[in-house]
Amino acid sequence: xxxxxxxxxxxxxxxxxxxxxxxxxxxxxxxxxxxxxxxxxxxxxxxxxxxxxxxxxxxxxxxxxxxxxxxxxxxxxxxxxxxxxxxxxxxxxxxxxxxxxxxxxxxxxxxxxxxxxxxxxxxxxxxxxxxxxxxxxxxxxxxxxxxxxxxxxxxxxxxxxxxxxxxxxxxxxxxxxxxxxxxxxxxxxxxxxxxxxxxxxxxxxxxxxxxxxxxxxxxxxxxxxxxxxxxxxxxxxxxxxxxxxxxxxxxxxxxxxxxxxxxxxxxxxxxxxxxxxxxxxxxxxxxxxxxxxxxxxxxxxxxxxxxxxxxxxxxxxxxxxxxxxxxxxxxxxxxxxxxxxxxxxxxxxxxxxxxxxxxxxxxxxxxxxxxxxxxxxxxxxxxxxxxxxxxxxxxxxxxxxxxxxxxxxxxxxxxxxxxxxxxxxxxxxxxxxxxxxxxxxxxxxxxxxxxxxxxxxxxxxxxxxxxxxxxxxxxxxxxxxxxxxxxxxxxxxxxxxxxxxxxxxxxxxxxxxxxxxxxxxxxxxxxxxxxxxxxxxxxxxxxxxxxxxxxxxxxxxxxxxxxxxxxxxxxxxxxxxxxxxxxxxxxxxxxxxxxxxxxxxxxxxxxxxxxxxxxxxxxxxxxxxxxxxxxxxxxxxxxxxxxxxxxxxxxxxxxxxxxxxxxxxxxxxxxxxxxxxxxxxxxxxxxxxxxxxxxxxx
Amino acid sequence: xxxxxxxxxxxxxxxxxxxxxxxxxxxxxxxxxxxxxxxxxxxxxxxxxxxxxxxxxxxxxxxxxxxxxxxxxxxxxxxxxxxxxxxxxxxxxxxxxxxxxxxxxxxxxxxxxxxxxxxxxxxxxxxxx
Numbered sequence: 001x002x003x004x005x006x007x008x009x010x011x012x013x014x015x016x017x018x019x020x021x022x023x024x025x026x027x028x029x030x031x032x033x034x035x036x037x038x039x040x041x042x043x044x045x046x047x048x049x050x051x052x053x054x055x056x057x058x059x060x061x062x063x064x065x066x067x068x069x070x071x072x073x074x075x076x077x078x079x080x081x082x083x084x085x086x087x088x089x090x091x092x093x094x095x096x097x098x099x100x101x102x103x104x105x106x107x108x109x110x111x112x113x114x115x116x117x118x119x120x121x122x123x124x125x126x127x128x129x130x131x132x133x134x135x136x137x138x139x140x141x142x143x144x145x146x147x148x149x150x151x152x153x154x155x156x157x158x159x160x161x162x163x164x165x166x167x168x169x170x171x172x173x174x175x176x177x178x179x180x181x182x183x184x185x186x187x188x189x190x191x192x193x194x195x196x197x198x199x200x201x202x203x204x205x206x207x208x209x210x211x212x213x214x215x216x217x218x219x220x221x222x223x224x225x226x227x228x229x230x231x232x233x234x235x236x237x238x239x240x241x242x243x244x245x246x247x248x249x250x251x252x253x254x255x256x257x258x259x260x261x262x263x264x265x266x267x268x269x270x271x272x273x274x275x276x277x278x279x280x281x282x283x284x285x286x287x288x289x290x291x292x293x294x295x296x297x298x299x300x301x302x303x304x305x306x307x308x309x310x311x312x313x314x315x316x317x318x319x320x321x322x323x324x325x326x327x328x329x330x331x332x333x334x335x336x337x338x339x340x341x342x343x344x345x346x347x348x349x350x351x352x353x354x355x356x357x358x359x360x361x362x363x364x365x366x367x368x369x370x371x372x373x374x375x376x377x378x379x380x381x382x383x384x385x386x387x388x389x390x391x392x393x394x395x396x397x398x399x400x401x402x403x404x405x406x407x408x409x410x411x412x413x414x415x416x417x418x419x420x421x422x423x424x425x426x427x428x429x430x431x432x433x434x435x436x437x438x439x440x441x442x443x444x445x446x447x448x449x450x451x452x453x454x455x456x457x458x459x460x461x462x463x464x465x466x467x468x469x470x471x472x473x474x475x476x477x478x479x480x481x482x483x484x485x486x487x488x489x490x491x492x493x494x495x496x497x498x499x500x501x502x503x504x505x506x507x508x509x510x511x512x513x514x515x516x517x518x519x520x521x522x523x524x525x526x527x528x529x530x531x532x533x534x535x536x537x538x539x540x541x542x543x544x545x546x547x548x549x550x551x552x553x554x555x556x557x558x559x560x561x562x563x564x565x566x567x568x569x570x571x572x573x574x575x576x577x578x579x580x581x582x583x584x585x586x587x588x589x590x591x592x593x594x595x596x597x598x599x600x601x602x603x604x605x606x607x608x609x610x611x612x613x614x615x616x617x618x619x620x621x622x623x624x625x626x627x628x629x630x631x632x633x634x635x636x637x638x639x640x641x642x643x644x645x646x647x648x649x650x651x652x653x654x655x656x657x658x659x660x661x662x663x664x665x666x667x668x669x670x671x672x673x674x675x676x677x678x679x680x681x682x683x684x685x686x687x688x689x690x691x692x693x694x695x696x697x698x
Numbered sequence: 699x700x701x702x703x704x705x706x707x708x709x710x711x712x713x714x715x716x717x718x719x720x721x722x723x724x725x726x727x728x729x730x731x732x733x734x735x736x737x738x739x740x741x742x743x744x745x746x747x748x749x750x751x752x753x754x755x756x757x758x759x760x761x762x763x764x765x766x767x768x769x770x771x772x773x774x775x776x777x778x779x780x781x782x783x784x785x786x787x788x789x790x791x792x793x794x795x796x797x798x799x800x801x802x803x804x805x806x807x808x809x810x811x812x813x814x815x816x817x818x819x820x821x822x823x824x825x826x827x
């Protein structure tokens with residue numbers, strides 16, 4: 001693209017030309033002289049003229065220091081004359097434009113005109129002087145003049161940066177140039193690897209575009225100086241030829257890609273982003289033209305596009321700077337510096353600025369500074385990322401803090417709600433447990449009322465007949481007492497007969513029997529009542545929390561007494577083993593048995609066969625510290641689908657009002673409290689077995 | 699009227715209730731006792747009793763069930779239920795379907811029983827002139 005500008009600026013400076021001298025003087029003090037501006041040029045548009053023919057043609061002088069020959073398919077001829085005013089005879093001519101395809105150098109030797117053939121189309125190692133620039137030996141004796149011709153042919157632009165001087169001076173000049181190139185090359189490589197490394201760390205696409213751009217610009221710059229031909233593909237003139245088209249085109253594309261990514265034009269300037277993609281088209285077209293062999297148009301296209309792209313990128317950068325886009329400032333400065341480098345290079349070509357190693361390499365310097373600045377720009381982007389992230393982090397932290405406060409508030413509220421719900425639940429639960437207790441006690445007392453009715457009836461209903469019978473006995477006894485008054489045996493016999501009559505009347509024999517029956521009844525009634533009351537006493541202890549050693553069998557017995565009225569038509573089988581006492585709450589244990597036995601009674605209520613409930617207790621055979629109690633009935637059984645619900649509170653299969661559904665859940669909680677186990681085995685229609693395993697030691 | 703003519707059948711599964719009943723009332727009435735409804739039927743076959751007093755809750759069948767069953771065969775005797783229960787539905791059932799004259803409760807009050815027996819016999823007498 002520097003060539004584009006050079007072409008543009010060349011037009012501007014067209015009229016500002018320097019006086020042209022026919023003979024170039026080489027004096028002692030000037031070790032290197034610029035020849036390019038003092039040559040004459042002839043263009044052979046037929047491409048068929050021989051050197052001999054050309055010599056007679058009219059050459060026109062060029063108008064600036066580094067003449068620019070238009071990109072044509074024609075053969076250009078350059079002619080110049082040098083006069084050597086020094087003592088040094090072995091001098092060197094350097095044609096410092098390495099990309100020319102064909103360079104034929106003509107000079108007059110001992111046997112007429114000699115030609116040295118070189119150029120980029122000829123393998124590199126065929127050269128005498130292995131330098132990207134073309135160097136030719138010139139032997140001019142002191143005070144003598146010599147005419148030289150160049151026959152040049154190239155598919156791209158041809159400039160004529162020709163210098164002349166002593167070998168040492170030219171070599172020194174070359175080595176300085178090499179050092180500068182080395183510095184440039186090294187700097188670019190450092191930048192490339194540094195940013196490639198950063199890319200691997202941060203994975204920001206800008207970096208990889210930067211790296212691609214830098215690699216291509218490095219290749220382009222070095223291509224212009226002929227280094228790739230020297231180092232990368234010395235024996236492949238074809239590659240060298242194409243590279244001069246490919247790299248500038250790729251530089252343009254890479255620059256656009258980098259700009260788009262770096263300035264985020266897709267987001268910030270969508271229109272420009274689209275335009276940037278249209279700018280790829282001429283580049284691709286140029287590449288196609290180049291491959292088709294139309295080098296002239298290809299080169300022109302690349303030149304024009306490069307100019308447009310340069311201005312386009314400048315415009316985008318300025319817009320972004322105006323928009324206060326931090327990274328754009330570096331980008332703009334970098335770009336401007338690069339363009340300044342290009343402009344200085346062109347001004348040097350036009351003779352406005354002197355030709356020296358600085359002006360000769362302003363483009364590389366500009367490019368290097370650009371690379372460094374862009375790298376800074378990327379770094380600053382990281383900083384701005386960091387800043388953004390820090391800000392975001394602080395904002396996030398603030399949000400998190402606020403959220404925490406809200407969350408804590410919510411947790412507190414929810415905890416309070418939960419606590420009050422828990423309290424309500426606990427109250428409800430204790431109410432329900434109380435209700436269950438009352439209902440089971442109610443059930444119990446109704447049963448007890450009936451159960452106690454009979455024995456009390458034995459007592460109460462026998463009192464009156466007892467009194468009557470005793471009265472009868474008293475009557476008879478009185479009659480016997482009266483006998484003492486009588487001494488005569490006749491009277492006595494008479495009276496005894498009367499007493500016998502009385503005895504018959506009062507049914508004395510039956511009275512004696514009945515007295516036994518009555519006393520038996522009273523005795524039995526009293527003892528049964530006492531038994532029930534004893535059994536009841538343990539139930540009254542349900543609310544007490546005190547633990548004591550409780551006889552399990554006794555608990556079973558007293559429970560059975562309390563449900564006797566319900567079990568009249570049920571066969572009760574007891575197999576109560578000799579088991580140790582269990583440390584627990586007696587009332588709760590009895591409540592547990594009551595619920596289980598009541599369930600068993602309910603289960604066998606409406607079955608076809610006679611109801612049977614067997615209650616077994618024993619020491620567990622494999623663990624002496626455990627007792628088991630097994631209650632088996634032959635009732636309805638529990639179906640498998642509700643088996644896992646039977647311990648749930650409020651789960652009941654009974655009709656509404658018949659049961660609370662709390663019985664087994666209370667059993668479970670009592671068993672859990674005692675750290676025991678409860679197992680249920682059941683088959684529908686066959687019955688249920690409930691096994692309790694309790695610890696007899698703590 | 700000689701009250702001794704009043705024949706009473708008392709049914710209860712508790713033998714001690716039977717003996718107490720007999721001891722209490724044998725002086726006034728002719729008392730037959732039965733420890734089950736089965737024995738009661740046997741008595742009914744032999745004796746024409748005026749009043750049947752039965753316990754409600756018994757192993758084989760309840761008093762009301764028994765009353766219902768013998769209703770057609772022995773419609774004459776006046777039926778009295780003597781129960782430890784005071785559950786309303788049993789009493790309602792007894793009064794409605796068992797043609798029970800009255801329900802009495804254990805432990806019994808001797809005077810109330812005598813009074814009821816007298817009333818029952820009066821009813822029997824009015825029905826069987």
